[in-house]
Amino acid sequence: QVQLAEAGGGLAKPGGSLKLSCTTSGFAFRMYAMVWVRRVPGKGPEWLSGSTSEGTDTFYADSVKGRFTISRDNAKSTMYLQMDSLKPEDTALYLCVKCRGPTGSMNPGQWDSWGEGTQVTVSS
Secondary structure, three states, X not given: OOXXXXXXXXXEOOOOOEEEEEEEEOOOHHHOOEEEEEEOOOOOOEEEEEEXXXXXXXXXXXXXXXXXXXXXXXXXXXXXXXXXXXXXXXXXXXXXXXXXXXXXXXXXXXXXXXXXXXXXXXXX
8 A cells, every 4th residue: 555654844934944754655666756746725736846766857846946855765765855945935735746657757647646745834
């Protein structure tokens, strides 16, 4: 059974940092691309960042490029999102998503399993 568990959210001040983690089980993590998305009430999920299965290629939305860094540790079956220079508009529920294969993280049609998310609130 595929399981994804996000952690590391919380309250941060504008300009601050948080590091999220996505701990996984139930599948061969190293074989699948992974994605971070976020969601705010009343809106659809916003794709933030993706990583190919080996982590050799990473991708970012313009809204977070230069501020967020995706990484993964395939030995630990865990993915991370380092978030720096946080802004109030980064306030959202952050979720990790497993893809159907080693690539395609930018294609919602390739997303097949979701975690429950961790809340990030950026406020002074």
